[in-house]
Amino acid sequence: MTSSAPRHAVRRRRFSLPAVAGLSAGVLLAATLPAQFATAAPATVVSDSFARTVSSGWGSAAKGGSWTASLGAGASAAVASGEGRITGLKPGASARLALKQANSLDTGVRATIGLPAASATVYTAFEIRRQSDDSTYRGRVEISKTGLAVLAVSRLNKTIEVNLGRFTLPGTYAPGADIAAEFQVTGSAKVSIRARAYPSGAVAPGWQLSLTDSSSSRISGAGSLAFWEYASGSNTNAASTTLDNLSLTQNPATNANTPAPAPVPAPTPSPTTPPATPAQPVTPPVSTPVTSGDRGSATVGSTRYAVPAGAILVSPSGNDSANGNSNAPVRTLAAAVAKASNGATIVLRAGVYNESVTVPRSKTLTIQSYPGETVWLDGSKQVTDWNSSGSRWTTPWSYFPSSQIDGISDNPWFVNSAKPLAARPDQVFLDGTELTQVGSASAVTAGTFYPDAGSGQIVLGSNPAGHSVRISNQQQALVVQSPNTVLQGFGVRRYGTSYLQRGAVRLSNTGITARNLTVEDNAMIGINVESDNTTLDHLTVTGSGLLGIGANSAYGLKVQNSLVLDNNDQEFNAQPVAGGIKVTRSRGVDISNVDASDNVGNGIWLDESVYDATVVNSRSTDNTVDGILVELSDHVIVANNELNGNKIGVIVYNTANVQIYNNDIGGNRLFGVKLAQDERRQANTALTGHDRRRPVPDPTLTWITKNVTVSNNVFGSGGLFQIYALDGVTNIPVDNMNLVITGNLFNQRLTGAQSTLVGWGGGDNRTVTRYDSVQALAKAKGSRWNNVETTAVLPIASMIAAIKSALGVAVGIPDDVAAAIGVKSGTRGLGVFDD
Incomplete structure (x- = not known):
């Protein structure tokens, strides 16, 4: 397997707003x-x-x-x-x-x-x-x-x-x-x-x-x-x-004149019928979205959570038969969990813990690092016993995790044929760099390895002499079965997790909080959530083999202030599950101030009966597939996000009641926003994707794309269509979707090479009518739709002047969207608000 190291991404700032927190x-x-x-x-x-x-x-x-x-x-x-x-x-x-x-x-x-x-x-x-x-x-x-x-x-x-x-x-x-x-x-x-x-x-x-x-x-x-x-x-x-x-x-000449950016042509307003009442002045935001760029875990070793009286202390130099106080710490986290009573706090002193630990249902615990000390749960062990044979080196080994997914070895539904070993969780690290697994001992060359279960050894193609070689020997760091447990202030890395075990950190009960965790270079899923009211706050999840964060049946889930970057580094197929974040069969989901960029697959994916969800104040860029994918769901807000450089910025698939407001959407390879429909319906109880905690069929979801509003977005250059809507298979024209497109700033289509503003699908599932100007769109589909476009082809990064000139076209943000992104109801603005 190959890994990705974490990095800290930050947000582009556009407007001068009042100072926040200094x-x-x-x-x-x-x-x-x-x-x-x-x-x-x-x-x-x-x-x-x-x-x-x-x-x-x-x-x-x-x-x-x-x-x-x-x-x-x-x-x-x-x-x-x-x-x-x-x-x-x-x-x-x-x-x-x-x-x-x-x-x-x-x-x-x-x-x-x-x-x-x-x-x-x-x-x-x-x-x-x-x-x-x-x-x-x-x-x-x-x-x-x-x-x-x-x-x-x-x-x-x-x-x-x-x-x-x-x-x-x-x-x-x-x-x-x-x-x-x-x-x-x-x-x-x-x-x-x-x-x-x-x-x-x-x-x-x-x-x-x-x-x-x-x-x-x-x-x-x-x-x-x-x-x-x-x-x-x-x-x-x-x-x-x-x-x-x-x-x-x-003492540089900071007040000297500096060259100004090239002027950006002002957008051309649509000549639609003016409103009956005079236009009101644009209202600047009076509060600020929580998008300060404060994303990701604190550096491992920098947190300082208080150590309460009676805490059980753990140290690599301790003794598991000790009483666990500051003078006599236990040696392992497992021993501390066994010793702890319900409600206890376990404090890990500095060191590396090569353990796999389950927190039982009977014990609600807090597990944290000691103030200012660096703690890693590490699923690998250092190996120094090597035998050389020509250009290869071997060591005896016994940990060979399963490659089965849903009972099938190397399941081709998940595994990309170009990466046939992706489902094999074996991992070897040379000086911290993950080596590539190959399929036989004879194929081993420098930078690669082969886990030879038949002969019980690891075969290495790089000379280990003078280097640190670590091999994953554990599947999971933590399985939390108790409610209301808190995990904070440490790192989790290099676990050879198989698909059956799901996540290196697996949260299986209600009310669990994980904060300031760095979770990196694990073989399958970084963190997997399987119950209600879980909060994931200030996490950095990177280098996961399949998926950064997974959640199923997770009502009340909050994922906030986090970095979820460079996941699916084994390049599994994008479907059925891969990429940054995927949430299924959940209600009341809040994803906010998250950066889910540079993932192989989708950045953020809501699927299979997610109801009442917000994805706001976030960034999902440069993913190989979609920035945000909303599928088989209902009542979703996608607002105040940067969605650039993906295959598709936002895709709404078999989902109703979606509000897409104030996003920056540009440089995507196919579409900025895509709306689509296939033959799946909630009424068909034989289909997968139903939330079994709800009535089946569920009257609150239809799995029909309908009632979608696209407003106050800024569309940059790139791709084929800025908005594309087509019913895929069911002979229903897009006119029946009740789609509203107003208050947006589009890129003008000056040449055939530039993306069409809007592609509108007919009832035959094939015919797409192109609307190449805001005037043509308004004339054909909505005389009250008031959008504008630039007079030049501009990437998002060059649209600041155009945005400033076009603010008058923006519509007032409705109550629920405004509350989700943190501005006053009725605020009018284009694209992502500054922080």
Whole structure:
């Protein structure tokens, strides 16, 4: 199996809204610069054109002192051909080159970053005001395998990283391209941060991010400079990047005029009949959606939950026959659970616990890490006993988990024929990088392994000498059978979970809370929920073989403030279940402030009788299939989400009563929004997908696509249709869906290559009428539908001016949608609200 390392994604900010929790932000639209920008004379602190040759490290800058290197496994640094190089950065590894002498407070940094020569996902950052405890501001340029680039800013307080802002750069970047990046950090009482990035050699645009950090955790003192890089664990090969033309200016000219972005043509209003009453002014939001970018688990080891009196303590150096107090901890979590009484708290001291533990129904417990200590439940063990035979190495082994799914080995319904070993949960990690499983001992080469159950051994193709080799030997970390149990503050990794066991963490009773957990590199499902009123809060779930988070029969489920990234790394078929999050047969579901991006399959999927659900204030981008899929469900709100770079942004399939409001939808390969219907009906009791806790058939669901409103969305360029609606098989024209499309900003279709605004299906299941302008749509389908379109083909990232000009077309947000996203009822706005 292959894994993906976690990363912290952040949101693009568009509007200047009132400050929340000390943090205010705006992108491009700020009319004036913050008053606290420095005015002292600029002075050059660092200048480095790398005009030297250094075989190891980066030597000394022309001005700014010597570089100090901290390199991940396999990486090296050198200076050659006029550039600083970082080469051989393995998947999941990071590197840092620091100028510790280059101290400054009000700082401007600019440089040219050279991207890897082959497609790779890498995250580069300038660490500005870097402190002795590693706290720093990070000005980041992130590049994906598809060439999509993102400009981002975050604040690292020791080990806790908080994401402050995000901007998706226009266009894409080819492998080996150069990106010019500039960052300014100024002020103390309030820290102002500005950033921009653009193709090297191009005219600099205006500032693309403009943020103010006035939180109590701001970094208000002078600090040093470093260049940091991380290679995604989803990469297949090591990555190499370059740095050139670096300068650091103290007291930069922050109030100087800077080039403005190219003007964006204003949208053309639809010439539909004006309303009988004068248009009201656009009402700005008076409250703020909870979308601050505060997503994902706190770094493992950074949480500080109080240790109550009478808690049972666990330590790898303890003794399971001890009493479990602070002076005599037990050694294993299993022993602590056995010793605990109902209502007890178990506190894990720092260490790695290779265990599989069940919390019985009779014991409601809190299981947490000790304050400030790093705790991992690790489903693998380190193996050092290897025998060599030519170019292969073997070790005796006895753990060979089942590949059966629904009773069928390597079930082809789930398993992609191009990845025939996906269902086999065996995992081997070399220096933290997951190796690829092959189908026979003879096929083993460097970077691969074979679990040979017949001979009872693992066959390895990479020389283990001098390396850490870990092999998964446990199926599950935790099975929680008790109600109201709390899990918090630790990590779960490398469990070889089979499909029968479902999740590395399996939550099987009501009222369970999991918060600040990092769940990574597990073979099947990261976390599986199987009962009501579960809360998943501030989780990071990544590198799961099949699915990040699964939930079934989970009434009252809340998934919030979480990162669910790079899952289904075994590339199972997208159907019947794979990707980021899938919820089935549940009611009262709330998914909010979640980033479910970069998954193989769907980002967020509601299926099989989900009723009364909200997916709001979230991000689901760059998934291989759909951003949000709503299927066989009813009463769903999809609002205030970023849904870019998927196959389809939002798909509504056999689902009624759906409200799609204030989303950014662009760059999707087929459709922005798709509505579809097939022959399935709730009335057919023989079909799968019924909620057996409800009457069958259920009168609250029909499984018929109907009563769908699409309003206040911003549609960027890309794809075939911005909205596409077609009844798939049942000879019912789309006119019967009661579809409402109003208050949206579309991309004008200037050429045949640009996506059609709306495709409207006829009753023959084949004929699709194209409406290539808002005027044509209104004339044919809804004279009261008032949409607008741009006068140029624009990606989402370039539509800020167009959005500002088109705000008058937005409709008032209804009560239930407004409550879900956190704004006042009746607020009018286009696309995602800023936070």
